[in-house]
Amino acid sequence: MTTILRLIRFAFFFACCYAVNAGAVELATRSAARNRLAVDGLKAHAAVLSDDTFEGREAGKRGGRAAAGYIIDKLKSYGLHGAGPEGGFLQPFDRERNNVLAQLPGTDPELREEIIVVGAHYDHVGYGNARNSYGPYGYIHNGADDNASGVAGVLEAARVLAELKAPLKRTVVFAFWDGEEAGLFGSKHWTTHPTAHLHNVKCFINLDMIGRLRNDFVEVFGTRSAEGLRKLVTDANRDEQLVLDYKWELRDDSDHAPFFHKNIPVVMLHTGKHADYHRPSDDLEKLNFEGIQRVSRLTMDLVFNLADAEKLPEFRQLSKQEAVSEAARKAMDRPFAAPPSRLGISWREEADESKGILISSVQYNSPANKAGLRIGERITKWNDAPITSDESFQKFVLLATGTVRLEVADRAGATREASLELRGEPIRVGVSWAEDDAEPASVIVKRVVAQSPADRAGVLVADRICEVDGAPFASAAEFEERLGTMEDELALTVDRNGILLKFKLKLNE
Ligand SMILES: [Zn+2]
Numbered sequence: 001m002t003t004i005l006r007l008i009r010f011a012f013f014f015a016c017c018y019a020v021n022a023g024a025v026e027l028a029t030r031s032a033a034r035n036r037l038a039v040d041g042l043k044a045h046a047a048v049l050s051d052d053t054f055e056g057r058e059a060g061k062r063g064g065r066a067a068a069g070y071i072i073d074k075l076k077s078y079g080l081h082g083a084g085p086e087g088g089f090l091q092p093f094d095r096e097r098n099n100v101l102a103q104l105p106g107t108d109p110e111l112r113e114e115i116i117v118v119g120a121h122y123d124h125v126g127y128g129n130a131r132n133s134y135g136p137y138g139y140i141h142n143g144a145d146d147n148a149s150g151v152a153g154v155l156e157a158a159r160v161l162a163e164l165k166a167p168l169k170r171t172v173v174f175a176f177w178d179g180e181e182a183g184l185f186g187s188k189h190w191t192t193h194p195t196a197h198l199h200n201v202k203c204f205i206n207l208d209m210i211g212r213l214r215n216d217f218v219e220v221f222g223t224r225s226a227e228g229l230r231k232l233v234t235d236a237n238r239d240e241q242l243v244l245d246y247k248w249e250l251r252d253d254s255d256h257a258p259f260f261h262k263n264i265p266v267v268m269l270h271t272g273k274h275a276d277y278h279r280p281s282d283d284l285e286k287l288n289f290e291g292i293q294r295v296s297r298l299t300m301d302l303v304f305n306l307a308d309a310e311k312l313p314e315f316r317q318l319s320k321q322e323a324v325s326e327a328a329r330k331a332m333d334r335p336f337a338a339p340p341s342r343l344g345i346s347w348r349e350e351a352d353e354s355k356g357i358l359i360s361s362v363q364y365n366s367p368a369n370k371a372g373l374r375i376g377e378r379i380t381k382w383n384d385a386p387i388t389s390d391e392s393f394q395k396f397v398l399l400a401t402g403t404v405r406l407e408v409a410d411r412a413g414a415t416r417e418a419s420l421e422l423r424g425e426p427i428r429v430g431v432s433w434a435e436d437d438a439e440p441a442s443v444i445v446k447r448v449v450a451q452s453p454a455d456r457a458g459v460l461v462a463d464r465i466c467e468v469d470g471a472p473f474a475s476a477a478e479f480e481e482r483l484g485t486m487e488d489e490l491a492l493t494v495d496r497n498g499i500l501l502k503f504k505l506k507l508n509e
Pocket of ligand 1: 121146147180208209254
């Protein structure tokens with residue numbers, strides 16, 4: 001073999017290794033990042049910020065300023081750059097309030113101009129009063145969950161991403177807002193006095209109260225603000241498998257609101273209100289740190305998805321209507337009415353399977369009605385095949401095409417043959433679906449036919465199908481086309497509350 005050939009082969013081998021390694025590196029970076037986001041770090045931040053010495057971190061008060069100081073020290077120790085005015089970490093604004101901002105510059109020559117902001121408010125209500133507390137007033141409200149938990153999550157994510165020198169394509173800004181409790185003043189100030197071009201901000205991830213995870217349940221707000229945003233969140237949830245409750249409504253109750261009103265896509269993660277909300281009892285010992293770790297890891301994976309995506313979706317105006325009206329969501333959630341059954345009877349399974357099925361009702365003008373089937377009669381054979389169970393009968397009805405010959409036994413036991421054509425198309429898969437323009441690369445299951453392959457596999461109404469045989473599709477039309485090419489079996493991946501589930505469907509059994 002000539003030297004040149006040997007050289008070419010070596011170069012090719014090296015290129016392959018590098019390509020694989022590139023994906024492997026990104027994957028390695030992600031899992032390394034996830035593993036390094038530690039409970040100890042989260043505990044340390046939450047313990048400091050929710051300590052009485054910070055006097056409930058009221059905006060513009062010494063406790064609030066001390067908290068800002070603590071956060072800046074941490075960000076500096078991670079080697080991050082400031083993202084405030086003149087590259088500093090602090091963005092002062094009215095009445096001695098201060099936003100704290102840091103950034104991890106992107107590496108891609110073009111995409112690094114685009115910015116992903118991930119943030120949390122660090123202020124709380126101080127000693128509490130009639131306007132901001134459920135009481136008792138006058139006691140330090142340490143705000144361990146609201147929102148030392150969110151700040152701890154963002155700080156740990158910032159530390160890990162900075163330490164890993166994670167080669168993210170887009171720039172990530174870590175933002176710690178002041179004045180949220182008094183009226184979202186910090187985030188409002190930054191979105192009206194941004195320290196980066198606002199039109200370059202492609203998404204804002206808001207962590208507010210992530211400290212009380214119960215039953216793996218996380219409320220996710222804002223994903224309808226951009227096409228395919230839910231898909232990016234669900235994908236980021238592959239490892240943590242949290243139960244994500246995707247909300248349509250979006251209130252002006254936390255720092256995502258000023259971004260949303262500036263037409264910037266937003267995602268807010270929240271583990272739910274509780275009895276200690278805005279009370280002096282919102283304390284450290286009530287936090288679920290494993291829960292904070294899991295939500296923070298999900299956040300970090302979402303940052304990876306957003307910072308490295310080829311292209312990010314634009315803001316979706318329709319989400320503004322959806323945010324304030326339940327109507328659209330209710331319509332989307334409403335399952336399709338059951339179609340007229342193909343045969344037009346209801347039946348009871350006979351105890352003795354050899355006796356077939358017993359007709360318990362016949363729909364007027366249905367194929368069964370027109371063929372003269374009556375209540376109390378039994379169907380014992382289907383195209384000469386004995387009916388051995390309710391299931392086998394269901395499958396016959398679902399898959400039948402053309403003319404069917406039934407053996408029918410009357411109440412006296414006399415048998416006769418009845419021929420008929422069933423209504424509608426054979427049901428090979430057994431799902432009906434609807435499109436959702438906010439998530440074009442998925443379809444929503446609106447009906448599952450009993451005993452159909454989809455039903456037997458475990459697909460449920462409201463599941464979002466997002467892959468066929470492990471491959472995504474770009475639209476409902478492409479999904480339908482793919483379904484049409486399936487022969488004996490297919491695998492469907494569904495997004496059910498943010499968890500991806502795979503189902504194997506056997507089509508002709
Ligand atoms: Zn809060």
